[in-house]
């Protein structure tokens with residue numbers, strides 16, 4: 001089992017994570033299975049902003065992304081939510097990456113494909129987290145009226 005401190009250490013400086021976000025992000029990732037945490041550390045580039053940040057720029061050639069396959073951005077307003085909401089949002093985005101949902105063809109942007117991927121990411125996130133939290137995740141799952 002990974003401790004949040006170990007995950008934070010492994011994430012290192014090869015991501016764009018403001019100081020204030022390091023601990024909540026590492027905590028959220030610590031609920032995931034070990035092989036998924038390894039995947040997130042090795043393949044996902046986390047691009048997070050804090051409340052004071054108004055924007056972010058990155059080059060697609062950024063050296064920190066060399067070995068990464070996926071970019072995960074998480075909004076500043078996420079970090080003031082409760083532990084379960086944060087864990088679910090992070091697990092859901094990691095699930096998209098883990099299940100290789102990235103658009104590879106123009107057809108992938110089709111609404112039906114998007115809906116299917118959102119539901120698949122939700123189900124995966126729930127499977128990963130259900131032993132760690134009580135109650136339903138319903139309020140955090142994908143709704144047709146949001147993207």
Ligand SMILES: [Zn+2]
Nearest residue numbers: 092096118121
């Ligand atoms: Zn999603």
